[in-house]
Amino acid sequence: MIDKTVESTAAALHGVADGATVMIGGFGGAGQPNELIDALIAQGARDLTIVNNNAGNGETGLAALLKAGRVRKIICSFPRQVDSQVFDGLYRAGRLELELVPQGNLAERIRAAGAGIGGFFTPTGYGTELAKGKETREIDGRMYVLEAPIHADVALIKAERGDRWGNLVYRKTARNFGPVMAMAARLTVASVHEIVALGELDPETVVTPGIFVQRVVRVPRTATGPAGFKHAA
Amino acid sequence: MQRLTRDQMAARVARDIPEGSYVNLGIGLPTLVGNHLPPDREIFLHSENGLLGMGPAPAAGAEDYDLINAGKQPVTLRPGGAYFHHADSFAMMRGGHLDICVLGAFQVSVGGDLANWHTGGDAIPAVGGAMDLAIGAKRTFVMMEHLTKSGASKIVERCTYPLTGIGCVSRIYTDLAVIDVAPDGLILVEACTGLAHAELERLTGVPLRA
DSSP, X not given: OOOOEEXXXXXXXXTOOTTOEEEEOOBTTBTOOHHHHHHHHHHOOOSEEEEOSSOOOTTSTHHHHHHTTOEEEEEESOOOBTTOHHHHHHHXXXXXXXXXXXXXXXXXXXHHHHHTOOOEEESTTTTSGGGTTOOEEEETTEXXXXXXXXXXXXXXXXXXXXXXXXXXXXXXXXXXXXXXHHHHEEXXXXXXXXXXXXXXXXXXXXXXXXXXXXXXXXXOOOOOOOOOBOOOO | OOOOOHHHHXXXXXXXXXXXXXXXXXXXXXXGGGGGSOTTSOOEEEETTTEEEEEOOXXXXXXXXXXXXXXXXXXXXXXXXXXXXXXXXHHHHHTTOOSEEEEOOSEEETTOOEEOSOOOTTSOOOXXXXXXXXXXXXXXXXXXXXXXXXXXXXXXXXXXXXXXXXXXXXXXXXXXXXXXXXXXXXXXXXXXXXXXXXXXHHHHOSOEEO
């Protein structure tokens, strides 16, 4: 019998190595798997490369992981927020490497990794600082930039409901990066609020099929908190 | 002259969004446009974090932080709306499926180049979906104050801030004017009441054809 469910978030994070690339789902607070991030902090892996849309809010979750000094590099699209003080401090002190990626390129680079695509040409960012040094090509009269896939050792994602085969459904805009990150990592860990029996998820509406998921852990339901952007000057 | 307020600017942009349009409203000033879309006009609002058919903010106490917009504020979903993941959401932009996106800006050049993500220097950069939005929609509208606080024009011969996209802006809405970006330069569509063409051109510092 195949059972991908594990008893605890500690068991879910077992084996994450130092130097690993870890994708973390979420757009701000929505879809951010806080319990899995806490378990990663407790697990102890260091020198991590983190892939997330943002770079942490407040002092908890991803911000706490950064504060614990466990992250070497972050790949994200929008680090600067009203409450990104932990990231801001580390970045200004030169203690954290930042790879800034336009959000659509971030999603597509992750998707490409999961789909076995070796790279893709995108019009996003052409002629800007973020495309500096990258190969460009004119295709049918338009200019494109070559972007590489982003693979991960581990993806930590938050879904709403799952089963023991790892099939997942999400809740509202908490879906965001979950489905593509699940495809792009060798080990995908999903937290869910409910584990249901096989067959209970409507197969027509499964969003992430279990082939992309290795571990499922149930966590209590908590309210997702607010987080706002800090506007540029 | 009667400079437009932020809400009047938003109402002016809303006038140009026809029924049936798929529209993305950027963070900041463009978000106000949503308040001025007439309820009897069916317009599909897209939010890059994975929803189409976005509705207004919920009543106090009814916020659901799993249902937020790109600015991370709680919103609602209209009947018929849908959720999807990030790669699909940005395929809607890059794939040319959105009709209009409305973005804020630091500067727009006469050639339609857009600068809206970074003020340069030692500011911490953050780009979000700006570069994808700028080049993805069929038409990209910019909505901004015409002049900086020190009185410099934000419409410029060449952007001095880092670029978001090249030649991507189709129309500019400011508190002073509506201006189209044409292949051979800028065309004045309308100026605010009491502002003569010559005076607007002097303030803007670049040629504006009538």
